[in-house]
Amino acid sequence: MLIISLVKQEWKKSYRAQGFYKNLAVSLMLGFFAIYMAVVLLFLGFSLNGMLEAADKNLNPMELFNGAMLYILLIGLSFRFFMQQLNTFNLPPYQVLPIKRSALMNFLILRPLSNPVNYFLLLVVIPFAVKSVIGYYSVSVAFRFVLSFVLLIWFNSLTAAFLKRKFGSSLLSFLFVILVLGSIAALEYFKLFSLFNISKSLYGFIVLKSYGLILPILFVCVAYFLNNWFFSQNYYPENFNSKIQTSKTVTTDMSFLNRFGVIGELIGLELKLILRHKRTKSILYMSGFFLLYGLIFYTNKNYANMNGMLFFVAMFVTGLLMIMFGQWVISWDSGHFDSLMTNNIPIRTYFMANYYLMIAFNVICFILTTPYFFFGEKIIFMHLSAFVFNMGINVFLLLFLATFNTKRVDLTKSSAMNYQGTTYKSFLIVIPIMILPMIIVGTLSALFSLKIALWSLTLLGIAGILFRNSLITLCVNQFNRRKYKLTEGFRESV
Numbered sequence: 001m002l003i004i005s006l007v008k009q010e011w012k013k014s015y016r017a018q019g020f021y022k023n024l025a026v027s028l029m030l031g032f033f034a035i036y037m038a039v040v041l042l043f044l045g046f047s048l049n050g051m052l053e054a055a056d057k058n059l060n061p062m063e064l065f066n067g068a069m070l071y072i073l074l075i076g077l078s079f080r081f082f083m084q085q086l087n088t089f090n091l092p093p094y095q096v097l098p099i100k101r102s103a104l105m106n107f108l109i110l111r112p113l114s115n116p117v118n119y120f121l122l123l124v125v126i127p128f129a130v131k132s133v134i135g136y137y138s139v140s141v142a143f144r145f146v147l148s149f150v151l152l153i154w155f156n157s158l159t160a161a162f163l164k165r166k167f168g169s170s171l172l173s174f175l176f177v178i179l180v181l182g183s184i185a186a187l188e189y190f191k192l193f194s195l196f197n198i199s200k201s202l203y204g205f206i207v208l209k210s211y212g213l214i215l216p217i218l219f220v221c222v223a224y225f226l227n228n229w230f231f232s233q234n235y236y237p238e239n240f241n242s243k244i245q246t247s248k249t250v251t252t253d254m255s256f257l258n259r260f261g262v263i264g265e266l267i268g269l270e271l272k273l274i275l276r277h278k279r280t281k282s283i284l285y286m287s288g289f290f291l292l293y294g295l296i297f298y299t300n301k302n303y304a305n306m307n308g309m310l311f312f313v314a315m316f317v318t319g320l321l322m323i324m325f326g327q328w329v330i331s332w333d334s335g336h337f338d339s340l341m342t343n344n345i346p347i348r349t350y351f352m353a354n355y356y357l358m359i360a361f362n363v364i365c366f367i368l369t370t371p372y373f374f375f376g377e378k379i380i381f382m383h384l385s386a387f388v389f390n391m392g393i394n395v396f397l398l399l400f401l402a403t404f405n406t407k408r409v410d411l412t413k414s415s416a417m418n419y420q421g422t423t424y425k426s427f428l429i430v431i432p433i434m435i436l437p438m439i440i441v442g443t444l445s446a447l448f449s450l451k452i453a454l455w456s457l458t459l460l461g462i463a464g465i466l467f468r469n470s471l472i473t474l475c476v477n478q479f480n481r482r483k484y485k486l487t488e489g490f491r492e493s494v
Contacts, residue, residue, distance in 0.1 A: 038123055045127030052132075061132045062145070063200055066207065070199035073152060074184070078177050080160035082285060084112075105231045109224065112161065118153050125149045137208070145207045151216035158223035165230055178288070262345065266353035273332060274325075279409065280332065287321045291368055298375045307450050308442025311457075312434060314382040317369045319390035321361040326398030327429060329354050330479075331409040334490035341487060348476050351399060355472060358395050362387065378450070385454040385461075392464025394433050396471040401429050403475075403482045406489025 052061035059067075112118075125146055133142040187193040206212035274280040297303045297313045316323070325332075333340055340350070366387045373380045437457055444453035464471060479486075 034117075037120065041120060041123040042127065045124040046131060048124060048128045049132035049135075059200075060136050061128070062136055062207070063204070065128070066203035067196040067200035069152070069203045070195045073156065074181070076152075076156045077160055078181060080156055081163055081177060082282065084157070084160050084164070105228060108231065109158070109161075109227045112157055113154055118157060119150070121153075122146070122149065140210075141207055144210075144213055148203070148206050148213060148216050151213070151220050154220045155216065155223050158220065158227055162223065162226045162230060165227075262349050263353045263356065266345070266350060267357050270332070270353065270357055280325075283324050284321070287324060287365075290320055291317055291365070293317055293320075294369065294372050298372060298379060306442075307445040307453065308438045310379075311382055311386060311441040311454075312438040314379070314386035315390060315394075315434060315437060317372070318366045318383055318387045319362050319394060320365050322358045322365065322390060322395065323398070323433065325361060326358050326395070326402065328405065328409055329358070329398060329402045330486065331402070331405050331407060331490075334408040337487060337490045341483065347479055347483075348472065351472055351476055351479070354399065355395060355468075358398065359391060362390050362395070381451075381454055385458045388461035388465075389437060389457045390461070392461030392468075396464060396468075396475060397433055398429075399472075399475040400478055401432075403478050403486065406486050408490045 048065075049061050052064045056064055129142040129145050133145050184195070188195075202215075206215055274284060294313050294317050297310060303309055330337075366383070369383060372383060440457065441450075441453045444456060
């Protein structure tokens with residue numbers, strides 16, 4: 001069959017690529033992480049019945065689950081809109097063959113549905129259906145319950161792909177989604193409106209009625225035909241080119257940075273690179289979500305005395321953008337690295353530009369996280385200490401360790417579910433930057449006091465700021481030792 005042949009060709013293309021075996025270590029680590037998550041979700045699936053029974057005595061577990069389904073749908077759709085990587089396919093080689101256009105379009109639309117990651121939540125749903133739904137209802141209801149969840153996954157995947165292709169993951173769409181989710185959360189919090197009863201009735205109808213599955217099947221068909229319509233309108237490359245030419249292009253004026261000389265010009269170029277490419281923009285948007293990471297720990301009394309973990313969170317939220325950008329600080333320029341090396345740009349100037357840019361990111365994140373100060377004096381001192389430590393130590397660690405990453409990064413692809421450019425070194429970098437300070441704070445606060453622990457790291461950060469010129473020189477010398485390996489690695493296609 002044609003579809004099977006296309007699947008085989010895509011598989012051969014993936015493992016014949018030059019970067020396949022180089023990414024083997026990363027793939028193995030991700031595989032172990034996937035197994036860990038599968039075990040956790042499976043455990044949650046068998047425990048969920050008891051948790052829901054204890055949560056509400058008036059409603060049975062399936063009714064509570066049904067009441068949450070619309071929330072799951074909305075959150076899942078939003079998550080996929082920003083995180084799901086769009087499926088791509090090299091059409092021209094097949095357009096000259098006797099293959100129907102509809103077959104290629106169907107392959108492009110339906111291929112993401114075969115990704116096993118989509119069905120991880122079934123590890124929760126299936127045990128819950130077996131243990132709870134069958135106990136309260138019947139086997140047929142449990143079967144429809146699981147099948148409706150599969151249809152929900154298909155609907156979310158197809159709808160997110162259509163919305164992303166049609167409207168793109170721009171800043172405006174990001175703000176719109178945040179506004180919608182924020183409005184729903186505010187209405188729920190102030191008890192003005194709730195989706196719970198609507199969701200419970202709707203999914204109760206889908207699961208309990210023998211003909212209820214017609215509704216999600218209809219939604220999946222609508223999502224499929226929307227994608228089909230989009231591809232029928234944009235099957236040929238010139239359609240995309242005409243759209244690009246007729247659409248408005250937003251230009252970012254960074255001329256005010258020119259007053260700072262070559263360093264300012266390089267910072268301006270880096271900012272334009274961030275704002276104009278999918279991968280860097282998606283990191284920028286995801287940072288907005290992760291700034292809320294502190295709410296998970298600062299509001300939980302179980303972490304009140306875990307000083308090491310709280311400092312880890314403080315470092316993460318105050319230096320979030322700096323850390324996410326700094327992991328690939330040199331790799332971002334891999335596409336034009338040869339040009340960068342042949343221009344009259346001193347290496348020290350290049351590093352100073354990236355240094356000041358990451359310092360700016362650190363300051364921005366620190367300012368955005370000042371609302372956490374309302375959680376008390378302890379959090380204030382942790383954030384201040386983490387801010388200084390990021391400014392004086394972590395920024396130089398990122399610049400130094402970035403010279404070891406010789407993997408080319410494709411900026412045209414989103415960072416969501418995209419591990420291209422990631423190696424085992426990307427995971428090891430977390431140890432000196434995040435894990436080691438957490439251990440130091442935890443150990444010193446246990447042996448002496450939290451004040452001594454925070455002052456120790458703060459003084460290290462101040463020392464790093466005072467000796468920044470020497471540390472920059474150290475990074476420049478390291479770059480000079482490895483620049484030819486970087487150049488060679490960035491030239492390789494993936």
